[in-house]
Amino acid sequence: MAESKPIFERVAVIGLGLIGGSIGHAAKRAGLAGHIAGYARSGETRVRALEIGFIDSAHESAAEAAKDADLVILCVPVGALGSVTAEIEGSLKKGAVLTDAGSVKTAVIRDMGSHVPDGVHFIPGHPIAGTEESGPDAGFAELFDNRWCILTPVPGTDKAATEKLTRFWEGCGANVDVMDSKHHDLVFAIVSHLPHLIAYNIVGTATDLEKVTQSEVIKYAASGFRDFTRLAASDPTMWRDVFLNNREAVLEMLGRFSEDLASLQRAIRWGDGDALFDLFTRTRAIRRSIVDAGQDTDVPNFGRDPTHKAPSGKK
Numbered sequence: 001m002a003e004s005k006p007i008f009e010r011v012a013v014i015g016l017g018l019i020g021g022s023i024g025h026a027a028k029r030a031g032l033a034g035h036i037a038g039y040a041r042s043g044e045t046r047v048r049a050l051e052i053g054f055i056d057s058a059h060e061s062a063a064e065a066a067k068d069a070d071l072v073i074l075c076v077p078v079g080a081l082g083s084v085t086a087e088i089e090g091s092l093k094k095g096a097v098l099t100d101a102g103s104v105k106t107a108v109i110r111d112m113g114s115h116v117p118d119g120v121h122f123i124p125g126h127p128i129a130g131t132e133e134s135g136p137d138a139g140f141a142e143l144f145d146n147r148w149c150i151l152t153p154v155p156g157t158d159k160a161a162t163e164k165l166t167r168f169w170e171g172c173g174a175n176v177d178v179m180d181s182k183h184h185d186l187v188f189a190i191v192s193h194l195p196h197l198i199a200y201n202i203v204g205t206a207t208d209l210e211k212v213t214q215s216e217v218i219k220y221a222a223s224g225f226r227d228f229t230r231l232a233a234s235d236p237t238m239w240r241d242v243f244l245n246n247r248e249a250v251l252e253m254l255g256r257f258s259e260d261l262a263s264l265q266r267a268i269r270w271g272d273g274d275a276l277f278d279l280f281t282r283t284r285a286i287r288r289s290i291v292d293a294g295q296d297t298d299v300p301n302f303g304r305d306p307t308h309k310a311p312s313g314k315k
Contacts, residue, residue: 007168008071008097009034014062014084015075016040016049018130019101021139023073024054026172029141039065040136048136066091071168073125074100074112079241082111094119097161101127103188105152105181107245113154121161124181126150126188127174132233145173152181189249194257196239197250199231 011033013020020038027033038055039062040046046058059065066072066088076084081100092098098120102108105124116122129147131138149169153162166176179187206217206225221229243250267275 006034007032007164007171008069010037010069010071011035012037012039012065012069012072013055013075014039014065014072014088015101016045016055016136017075017134018138018143019127020073020075021049021052021054021136022129022141022143023075023101023127023139023172024049025139025141026144027168028054030171030173032168032171033071037065037069045136052136052139054136054139061087063088063091068093069096071097071165072099074098074102077235077238077241078102078104078108078245079237081108082115085112085115089115089117092117092120095121097121097123097165099123099125099151099165101125102242103128103192104242104246105150105184109152109154109181121158123151123153123157123162123165125152125165125169126184127169127172128192129174130234132230134235142173144169147174149174149176150184151176151178152184153178185246185249186252189246189253193242193246193250194253196231196234197243197254198257199228200239202228203232 011027013024013036016024016038017040020040024036024038027036035057036055037057037059038046038049039059040049043060046060049055050058057065062084069092072088072092074081074084081102085098094117098112098116099122100108100112102124103126105126108124109122112124113122127144127147127149129143131143149172151162151165151169162178166178169176202225206212207214217225264276264279266272267279
């Protein structure tokens, strides 16, 4: 349902891939912006974004796109956020809200914070949604529906600005939580970053095995391996930057995981069926809780139809 009046008159989206494109689609669906200005490094991407229609104007620099914007959203890899903020620093008007879509927050505050002019409301954000697709054709308005967006405003942030950005994300279909940046990074080290690291590792291990051919890996992937490949297909640049910029929290969670994995290894070696059963029972309950919370589906095959390819990057 469209807003009777835009929340932000002019929105600048820097980065026009899956997240940036989906923000544009969602904002247009709900009438959240009077005008959406877009920028991407590739001229081809800018042209395609205009053709699709999730932006109203395309600009040849991030600074040009950010000029006069009431809300600026940086949808670029975490490692590039500092340099992009430096580029647009002189274009940010007083009273504007500056946010991002990165999945690491403490490093983002460190890298972006020194380039934020006085009078600009810096409210880092993390929409928890995505697919393995990328590029301007991958975005779609429903990406954020009933998903979470975490905001980590820096100390002293204007409360009204945070509330306004919250309304924007809610208008995009998301549920919004506010938390401290360090707590955010610890939470997502275990629920997102470590699972991706494990996925990259297990898929890499499978491809390196001499006694298992690549054709067998592909042929029999439905037995469980397939769901790791979905995570391992995620954008390499983005995840390289995530691990390098959240290393302390990831290493802490990886150490805990390694200890628990060693305990599991001992249980298998010594035939401790009770320990295995107890663990599997507890983890099964977590899965049920996720379904009950509306964050996944309990239909067969996790709701994925292998015979159907959804349009525009929908999975």
